Amino acid sequence: MSNPKMSETTSNLSTVNARISPRGGLDILSRDEIARLRDASAGGMHELLRRCALAVLTTGSDSDDPRAAQLRYPDFDIQVLQQDRGIKIVLHAAPASAFVDGDIIRGIAENLFAVVRDIAYNANEISSSGKFDLGTGAGITSAVFEMLRNARVMRSYQDPNLVVCWGGHSIGRDEYDYTKKVGYELGLRGLDICTGCGPGAMKGPMKGATIAHAKQRQGRARYIGITEPGIIAAESPNPIVNHLVIMPDIEKRLEAFVRLGHGIIVFPGGVGTAEEILYLLGLLLHPDNADLPFPLVLTGPKQSAAYFEQIDQFLRLSLGEAATSRYRIIVDDAAEVARAMRQGIKQVREDRLSGQDAFFFNWSLKLSDEFQRPFLPTHAAMSGLNLRRDQPVHLLAADLRRAFSGIVAGNVKEEGMREIERHGPFEIHGDPEIMKALDALLRAFVDQRRMKIAGEYRPCYRVLA
Numbered sequence: 001m002s003n004p005k006m007s008e009t010t011s012n013l014s015t016v017n018a019r020i021s022p023r024g025g026l027d028i029l030s031r032d033e034i035a036r037l038r039d040a041s042a043g044g045m046h047e048l049l050r051r052c053a054l055a056v057l058t059t060g061s062d063s064d065d066p067r068a069a070q071l072r073y074p075d076f077d078i079q080v081l082q083q084d085r086g087i088k089i090v091l092h093a094a095p096a097s098a099f100v101d102g103d104i105i106r107g108i109a110e111n112l113f114a115v116v117r118d119i120a121y122n123a124n125e126i127s128s129s130g131k132f133d134l135g136t137g138a139g140i141t142s143a144v145f146e147m148l149r150n151a152r153v154m155r156s157y158q159d160p161n162l163v164v165c166w167g168g169h170s171i172g173r174d175e176y177d178y179t180k181k182v183g184y185e186l187g188l189r190g191l192d193i194c195t196g197c198g199p200g201a202m203k204g205p206m207k208g209a210t211i212a213h214a215k216q217r218q219g220r221a222r223y224i225g226i227t228e229p230g231i232i233a234a235e236s237p238n239p240i241v242n243h244l245v246i247m248p249d250i251e252k253r254l255e256a257f258v259r260l261g262h263g264i265i266v267f268p269g270g271v272g273t274a275e276e277i278l279y280l281l282g283l284l285l286h287p288d289n290a291d292l293p294f295p296l297v298l299t300g301p302k303q304s305a306a307y308f309e310q311i312d313q314f315l316r317l318s319l320g321e322a323a324t325s326r327y328r329i330i331v332d333d334a335a336e337v338a339r340a341m342r343q344g345i346k347q348v349r350e351d352r353l354s355g356q357d358a359f360f361f362n363w364s365l366k367l368s369d370e371f372q373r374p375f376l377p378t379h380a381a382m383s384g385l386n387l388r389r390d391q392p393v394h395l396l397a398a399d400l401r402r403a404f405s406g407i408v409a410g411n412v413k414e415e416g417m418r419e420i421e422r423h424g425p426f427e428i429h430g431d432p433e434i435m436k437a438l439d440a441l442l443r444a445f446v447d448q449r450r451m452k453i454a455g456e457y458r459p460c461y462r463v464l465a
Contacts, residue, residue, distance in 0.1 A: 014096035015073065020089045020104055022113045045123050051233040052119065052246065053078045056111045057098040060239040080116060089116065111237055111244040118246035121150050126248065140372050144255050145361055151245045153224050153260065154360040160262040160349045162222065163341055164194045166276050167201025167267030168450065169235060175268050178301040178334065179204030182265065185338035187212025194261055197225020201267040203238035210240060228253045251374055254279055259362045262345045263295035265337060268304040270450035271408045274311065275401050279371065281319065282397030284326045288366035293351050295344025296327040299337045307448065314441050318400060318434045322393055370398035377406030377416060379423050387430025403428060407442065410460030426461040435463045
């Protein structure tokens with residue numbers, strides 16, 4: 001599978017030069033497909049491919065931070081070669097930690113070819129092919145379906161059993177251990193795991209499920225990691241992921257989660273996790289989704305009870321009982337979380353059967369434009385948000401998610417902070433009560449060290465009447 005030769009980079013770290021043949025997914029291709037893969041990897045996609053490949057190759061190493069890896073392995077490079085029998089990947093100055101006794105670790109090799117597959121496929125078949133009208137919701141959903149099908153993560157013959165787990169990548173030890181307990185209980189009940197593929201709350205459920213699946217002698221278990229280029233280039237996949245999927249952007253990544261999964265568990269996290277909760281509730285509050293079963297459980301150990309109390313209070317105040325009726329909070333009871341999820345997925349199965357909908361892709365879920373169109377938090381965009389209760393609740397949820405994203409960007413992201421320095425605070429039109437609750441929630445994240453703030457927290461927005 002590989003033909004490595006040891007070398008050294010200028011950083012004196014042990015590295016490998018190797019030629020690697022694919023395992024699955026890219027083993028039978030036409031000459032035209034091979035040529036397009038090669039061209040995409042050698043052209044404008046090369047730097048993206050290089051960064052994502054290095055993230056995969058540093059999975060499980062003593063330092064799997066891809067940002068640090070760029071400095072530790074400055075000479076690393078990757079090429080995709082065309083051969084009549086398929087393709088071959090050539091690695092130069094790759095981390096030696098990805099190899100054992102001269103062979104690349106199988107899971108790393110599979111994920112490496114997933115990187116090549118998805119980046120090239122998205123560039124050739126989605127973005128530039130003209131096959132999909134990405135200006136429409138139907139076109140975006142069709143593109144998401146094709147990307148998941150190309151990644152071979154959908155199983156048409158299998159009953160619903162895929163649980164999506166969201167949560168923070170940097171969580172406390174108590175919270176991480178609890179995610180493993182939940183994953184273990186899910187695995188005992190024959191449920192597979194899908195996460196964002198990184199560390200923390202994305203790794204723990206998979207790690208717990210592997211033990212349970214082994215006990216139940218469950219073969220072919222799925223540990224699906226769904227990411228996007230900006231995330232994987234900053235956060236290596238965890239070693240347990242056996243199906244890596246790279247979507248082109250955040251919105252398509254989120255849609256992939258809700259189309260592929262049969263239920264969602266949310267563990268403690270930070271601002272990103274809160275945004276994901278708002279995203280999902282916004283979908284479930286759409287009138288077309290009112291009767292659609294989709295189990296949603298918020299859970300953590302007893303040490304995290306305050307986190308979910310604050311989230312719950314904010315959701316009750318801003319979105320009302322219609323939102324809180326769509327989720328259940330379970331504290332410090334991993335077995336009950338798994339039982340609730342299994343029961344919820346049974347309802348999903350019955351609903352799909354009665355509606356003659358597919359088990360492997362949630363076609364019935366309505367996603368409106370507000371949840372599929374990318375949002376850039378500029379001053380004009382933030383000013384245009386409607387954060388008042390005098391509108392359908394799902395639209396308020398959509399704009400709350402956008403406001404949350406913009407406020408976070410203005411406080412913690414370099415580009416957003418520069419915008420605030422140049423143009424002053426964002427001006428937001430909304431109910432002062434909602435804005436006050438949002439500010440209190442962000443302050444709580446700062447106090448709990450779930451949001452990295454340099455110095456004193458200062459709101460980057462002001463509310464206009």
